[in-house]
Structure formats: C-alpha cells, structure tokens
Amino acid sequence: MPKRNKRVKTCKDNNLSNLPDDILHQILSFIDTKFVVQTCVLSKRYRDLWKTIPDLSFDSTNFNRVFYFKKFVLDVLNRRDHSVDICKFSLTCRGRINKSFMTKVIDYLVSHNVKHLCLHVKWGEFHLPQRLIACNSINSLVMETFRPEILPGNWFGFVGLQDLHLSKMQFNYESQQPFDPFSSCQNLRNLCLCDCYLSGFSVFRITGPQLITFNLSNFVLANPGRIELLAPVLTSFSLVKSIPLNFALVELPAITNVNVQVFVPFQFFLSNPSRQSVANTLTNMFRVLRRARFVTLSYGTLKILIDAPNGLQPSPFTELEKMKLKMQYGQNSIAIPPHVSAYLLSASGYRTTLEIQVER
Template identity: 75%
Template sequence: MPIRRNKRVQKCKDDRFSNLPDDILHQILSFNDTKYAVQTCLLSKRFKNLWKTLPDLSFDSMNFNRVFCFKRFVLDVLTHRDPSVDIGKFSLTRRDRIDKSFMTKVIDYVVSHNVKDLSLPVDWGEFRLPQRLIECESINSLLMETFRPEILPGHWFGFVGLQDLHLSRMQFHYESQQPFDPFSSCPNLRSLYLGDCYLSGFSVFRITGHQLINFSLSNFIIANRGRIELLAPMLTSFSFENSIPQCFALVDLPALSNVNVQVFLPHQFFRSNPTKQKAADALTNMFRVLRHARFVTLSYDTIEILAKAPNRLQHQPSPFMELEKMKLKMQLEENSIAISPHVTAYLLSASGYHATLEVEVERVKTTFSSPDPVGIPSFSTVDLTLDFWE
C-alpha cells in the first residue's frame, strides 16, 4: 500500500512539471547545453519533440569525446528542429580551430533564422566571416574570441543592428597613418568590451560610438606609441582593468558618470625615476579624459603609481570636477603604501573636497606568485616597455 501511494505522489509531481507551458520549459532547458536538452526527449511523450522548438541553443565541444561527434550533433539538431522557430540565443564553443565547411553551415542557419544573441568563442584560424553574417540586421549582441580583423571583409565591422559587442583574445595590426576606427559602421552600438587585446601598426585607435553607453578595456596593450581616441558623447560607464596605462587623446565625454580604473604595472618598471614619471603622466592624461566622472573607483596599483611620482602631481590640475564619490581599493601588507596628502589633494581638490571618500582595505597574504599575476596576453610580438606612453 505505501508503495502505491509513493508512485501516485511521484506521478503527480511528474505531471505538474510536464504541464508547464512550453515557454517556461524552454527557459528551464536553456540553462543547460543543448545536448542535455535533447536528451529530455526520453523522459515522456511531452518532451519528445519539445527540444525542436527551443529558441536558445548552446553547444560546447567539451561535452563530446570526439570533434566529429560534436559537429554531427550540431548539424543534426539544426536540421531536425522546427524551421519556423527563430533563434533567440545561439552559442557555439570550440577550443580547436574550426572547420570551414561546418562553420559556414552553422552561420547560414543562424542568419536565416534571425538570430539575436550570437556567441562564438572559437578559434577562427584562417576563416573569414561571410558577408551575409556581417549584414545580418537581426543580431543585436555578439561575442567573439581569438578575433583578428582579417576575418572581416574589409577589416571593419558592419553589423547595423548590433548593440552589444564583446571581443576577447584578439590582435589588431593595421598599417596606416589614418586612424583605425573599426566600429564606426555600428551606429547602434551601446556596449563594447575589448579584452586580452594587443594592437599595433597605427597611431590612433578610434572608438566611434554615438550611442555608446558602456565601454570596458581589460588586459589591453597598444604599441608603437599609439593613442586611444574615444568619440562617445553618450558614454556613462568606463572601465579600464588589468592594463598598463595607455595614452588617451583628450576628448570630451560630457555624460560620463561611473569610472573604474584598475591599472596593472609590473613592479620592475618602478626601478627608475623616468619610468615612474612616464607611468604617472599616462595615468593623469587618462584622468583628464575622464574628468566628468561622478563616481570613481581606483585600485591599489593605480594609487601606487600616483604616490611614487609626487613631482608630477604638483604640476597637474585635479581632474574630477564633478566628483561625488571616490572609492580607493587599498591593500594591507608588509610593504603597502599609505594614501599620501599629495595624492588626496590631486584626486579631490577639484571637487572642493565635498566628494565622499571611501577606502576599502584588503588584507593581502604574502605568497609566491608568477611574474604575470593578471594574465597579460603572451603574444610573441609584445614588448612591455614604456616607450609607447611618450
């Protein structure tokens, strides 16, 4: 008797789950790789064809023992899903270099089904993106890795409807005296992330974004004494993390509100006074560009650069005229520095010392670490000198 009652209870629970609307079940299944979503067809008749109407698809080659099985599974899913259902989100992750024929079929499918959110963390190798993907107006979010402009027709972006762009592990090399402005053909771009990036061969890297609101740089290097020119009158949020200070062209960012600067500088660069001065000059130049910021967060390394070049700060005006709150992330360890008066004056005097100052102290344990603690990209052509700050 108890056994029957348990079966009835279990059946009731199963029915309650199976009776959920398709859109809720789709949302639940979208949290997993599509491989496991397809396997739910074995649960009951209710799930037999449910995967065929999934609007969100995610494929990761790490879930397969062989690349051949991965590619066959992806193409089988695309072939047998309901052709009348458009794709909302599509993600394909592949660690090795992609197969051109396979990738062409995948791109053809997602473009023809009006994909909106496209994530392609793959090794592109010598593959070139087809023009039909560049001209796809339905794409409003795009993530790509191991990116090189050579895979683009004409080396320029042309996603007219694109609003959110995330590029990482990329190299730009553009031999020209003219500004390199790869995103000017994305008029609706609102959020831009560039990470693990090495640029060379040009004097000006220009970011044109008349609708750009959020801009983030991480592990970012620009060589050949190049500078960054940011033309974004609507920009409200700027983040610069785990990167050597770069040279910024002086532009006006009137809408800027939130700034996060987490500069990384190898300690061996502090051995000479000229090096300290160059680092401080690059940093104060960046702050002049960010002068309209109201909420500013600075890392310990950023403060350390300013503290070790006191003579430079004496000749620099305080940059943050509209500052409301500044947060300093300090470290507590044996050799940690204090916030010196000349640094405080430089950061706060333009606001009349009316801004709120918040200090967050982190206790740091002294442990052995590698020479590259933040993972600056190890490109063979990168020369980590300070010449490109001049």
C-alpha cells in the same frame, strides 16, 4: 512507503510537465543543447519540445571527438522546427573549425534571424561571410580569438549591433590613418575588449554615437599608439588589469562612472623616468575622464600616483561625488599622502565621499 514516494515524485514530474512551453524553454535555455535533446526520453511531453527551443548552446567539451560534436550540431539544426527563429546561439569548439561546417551553421543562423550570437572558436583561415556581417537581426555578439582578418575588409558591419564583446583579440594595422573598426556600428551601446593587443597605428578610434559603456580588460596598446574615444553619451568606463593607456584629449560630457584598476609590471618602477612616464599617462587619462561623478581606483592605481617623482598635475575631477579606493588586505596603504589626496579631491572642493574597501 515506496509507493508514497513514487506518488510524490510522479506528482512533481506532472507539475513540471504541465508548465507552458515558453516556461520550459526558459528553464532549458540554461542547459547545454546536448542535454536538452536528451530530455526527449523523459515522456511524451518532452519528445519534440527540444525542436522548438529558441536558445541553443553547443560545447565540444561534452563530446569525445570534434567530429561527433560537429555532426550533432548540424543534426540538431536540420531536425529542429524551422518555423522557430533562433534567439540565442552559442558555439564553443576547442578543435579547429572547417569552412564547410561554419558555412552551414552561419547560413542557418542568418535564415533564422539570430539575435544573440556567441562564438568561441579557433578561426584558422575562415573568413566571416558578408551575409553574416549584413545580418540586421544580430544585436549582441561575443567573439573569442578574434582577428580583423576574418572580416571582409577588416571592418565591422553589423549595423544593428548593440552589444559587442571581443576577447583574445589582435589588431595590427600598419597605417598612420586612424583605425576606426566599429564606425559602422552606429547603434552600439556596450563595448567590451578583453585580452587584446593592438599595434602598428597611431590612433585607435572608437566612434560610438550611442555608446554607453566601454570596458577594457588586460588591454595592451603598443607605443606610440593612442585611443581616441568619440562617445558623446558614454556614461561608464572601466579599465582593469592593464597598464595606463594614452588617450587623446576628447570631451566625454556624459561620463558618470569610472573604474580604473591598472596593473603595472615591476620594471616600470625601477627608474624615476619610468615612474613619471606611467604617472603622466595615468593623469592624462584622468583628464579625459574628468567629469566623472563616481570613481573607483585600485591600490595599484593609487601607488602610481604616490610614486610619481615630479609630483602631480592639478586635480581633474571637478564633479566628483564619491571616490572608492579598493585596497588589498595586509597592504599598509590606508594613509594617503596629502599631495595625492589633494590631487584626487581638491577640484571638487573636498565635498567628495571617500570610501575605502579592503579586500582579502
């Protein structure tokens, strides 16, 4: 029995080893690069395989000290096959980075035409060099703890960028002029801003001639700032875990899917003026999104409409086909007041399909 088990195991190992390099690269791309390098001890087949993998992922939590982590990252970059470009590169470092380390990493990425870049680091005083901003190969960028100060001139370059995800971001722009940080990203198609706080300006402008999806999560825009969304081909908009935002009234002729799941602190409901102010901001935002055909609203969003002291504006959704209401289990909220249902559905001639989803 032990021999038979050994033969079966050997057969399985050989079958895996016989796969083409590109298939093995794809399998290894789901594993942290530290463990990918360790596969070199498995057999001759894997001895140098890690040197040609195009996707690299480094996480400092897999090391006892940040010093060893940085040394490992640089060793891998120095010893890999330099004729192979980098497709995806992910760097997660919980300790403070230093200029020398990041400069070496960025130089290597730029010279090897990185396409998808993910940086979860504490930037400190480090500034992104112009050669990275001007790198035309980058079409996907994820950055954490982002501040505009790390960019030359506080503006994005990345002219080839198609997908951008910024999290834990702070913008403080002391000017009455519109703040339009992504205007140079003319090819941007997907934009996600998560855990962000913006202050100090009157207009936060998103210029996206090719922008298709725009997602905001836990997004705070300090008063009296407003968002101006210039995106003629935008089809999908999502706002979750945020208070209603003040939007400038603009045309979004292609908007199709809207997901609004706002979160309003309890103090907003303590007085009639506060409740009405929040309701006005929400309904004004709906006017910007009025051409949407598929709309999803949370119970918290619906409650703002229900509690508006002075009623609601005329229904904005003229082309609505389906309305989904996401309710929480145990909330006695299935019965929607007539004035709220009229606000949501009447402009579409009550032809809308209404779906209620109860979540535990």
